Amino acid sequence: MTDPRSELRRIYKEIIGNSDEPPHLGVSNAPMGGTDMNIHSPDMSREPTRAEAEAALALLRRWAGDVTAEEVATLDPLVSRLIPGQEVSNYPALARAYPEEFEVDEVYKASMPDLQNGPSSLIRGAQQQIQHVGISNFRLPIRFHTRDNGDLTLETSVTGTVSLEAEKKGINMSRIMRTFYKHASETFSFEVIERALDAYKADLDSFDARIQMRFSFPMKVESLRSGLSGYQYYDIALELVETAGVRKKIVHLDYVYSSTCPCSLELSEHARQFRGQLATPHSQRSVARISVLLEEGAEVLWFEDLIDRARAAVPTETQVMVKREDEQAFAELNAANPIFVEDAARLFTEQLQLDTRISDFRVIASHQESLHSHDAVSVLTEGETFAAESIDPRLFASLFHVG
Numbered sequence: 001m002t003d004p005r006s007e008l009r010r011i012y013k014e015i016i017g018n019s020d021e022p023p024h025l026g027v028s029n030a031p032m033g034g035t036d037m038n039i040h041s042p043d044m045s046r047e048p049t050r051a052e053a054e055a056a057l058a059l060l061r062r063w064a065g066d067v068t069a070e071e072v073a074t075l076d077p078l079v080s081r082l083i084p085g086q087e088v089s090n091y092p093a094l095a096r097a098y099p100e101e102f103e104v105d106e107v108y109k110a111s112m113p114d115l116q117n118g119p120s121s122l123i124r125g126a127q128q129q130i131q132h133v134g135i136s137n138f139r140l141p142i143r144f145h146t147r148d149n150g151d152l153t154l155e156t157s158v159t160g161t162v163s164l165e166a167e168k169k170g171i172n173m174s175r176i177m178r179t180f181y182k183h184a185s186e187t188f189s190f191e192v193i194e195r196a197l198d199a200y201k202a203d204l205d206s207f208d209a210r211i212q213m214r215f216s217f218p219m220k221v222e223s224l225r226s227g228l229s230g231y232q233y234y235d236i237a238l239e240l241v242e243t244a245g246v247r248k249k250i251v252h253l254d255y256v257y258s259s260t261c262p263c264s265l266e267l268s269e270h271a272r273q274f275r276g277q278l279a280t281p282h283s284q285r286s287v288a289r290i291s292v293l294l295e296e297g298a299e300v301l302w303f304e305d306l307i308d309r310a311r312a313a314v315p316t317e318t319q320v321m322v323k324r325e326d327e328q329a330f331a332e333l334n335a336a337n338p339i340f341v342e343d344a345a346r347l348f349t350e351q352l353q354l355d356t357r358i359s360d361f362r363v364i365a366s367h368q369e370s371l372h373s374h375d376a377v378s379v380l381t382e383g384e385t386f387a388a389e390s391i392d393p394r395l396f397a398s399l400f401h402v403g
Contacts, residue, residue, distance in 0.1 A: 134159070
């Protein structure tokens with residue numbers, strides 16, 4: 001029988017030797033060294049056939065069966081994967097069953113690597129401070145106080161971040177979640193959020209920190225005329241930010257309403273008056289994202305209080321329970337309150353300025369046009385907290401509320 005190693009060397013030389021037109025190896029299913037192995041010179045640009053690939057694999061396995069595992073690894077470590085039962089001798093045999101009985105003790109825990117707390121020499125990239133690093137959108141049920149309905153338990157999405165000094169490699173992110181869970185059974189207010197912030201700042205040895213809690217808040221609203229009622233859900237977020245020792249308490253509210261175009265309303269009336277032509281003005285679902293900084297030391301601003309302010313500014317809130325008389329009333333309400341997107345921003349601002357519990361604020365309005373293929377938007381800020389020269393490219397896209 002032909003020595004597989006010699007055969008490999010012979011074929012290697014014939015295939016990539018000095019010939020300008022390298023030969024091609026064609027092999028039948030005959031045993032190694034048989035008379036059916038032929039060397040010829042086909043077109044090297046063509047794809048090898050499956051039969052040729054199988055023959056090459058068989059040759060490789062024959063060779064590997066006559067040499068040590070280390071020699072196989074020297075040729076190419078991946079070759080061992082093609083050979084049943086072959087393993088590199090200096091690679092340990094690893095257990096493949098999950099060790100259910102294994103328990104971690106303090107000694108074992110101390111032996112585990114902790115790269116995030118490693119020296120600054122492990123930092124990749126610029127050695128620079130990071131303003132926010134942490135975890136986003138971990139969820140748990142949280143109980144909140146309400147003005148009208150006692151305490152409610154709501155599914156809440158939490159984002160927790162801290163600052164990271166330039167000479168530190170990273171943070172142990174799980175500590176943020178573990179610290180927050182210690183307070184999860186409490187009824188939340190900004191005071192509880194502050195205690196959670198204090199705890200994970202201490203755990204992570206950070207200077208600045210932020211907690212944001214997002215949830216959908218239910219509030220029962222009455223229909224316009226039918227006497228029915230149903231739950232409206234409001235996207236609300238509470239945010240506590242500490243920067244350079246200064247803490248800010250912020251509330252965000254998404255308020256969804258209908259906006260009727262004043263220009264379209266007048267043009268519709270013009271068609272009726274001058275030509276006897278029935279016409280309808282265009283209106284559309286619209287969203288205002290209202291963000292307010294709470295005045296330090298002021299009384300509680302309830303979720304319902306902020307919603308009431310929004311509704312007082314723009315009363316054409318989308319409806320929950322609607323019968324025919326409610327639909328007619330809603331059409332009349334829209335006709336009595338037509339607004340451009342500029343009007344919306346200023347009307348919300350007018351209401352926010354009346355509330356002494358509110359300091360800085362921002363109003364972002366988006367009228368998601370039924371006439372145009374684009375939206376009409378506006379941004380109005382008061383105070384330094386929300387002032388910004390740059391706008392997130394996805395900001396307005398985030399204002400869509402899908403049913």
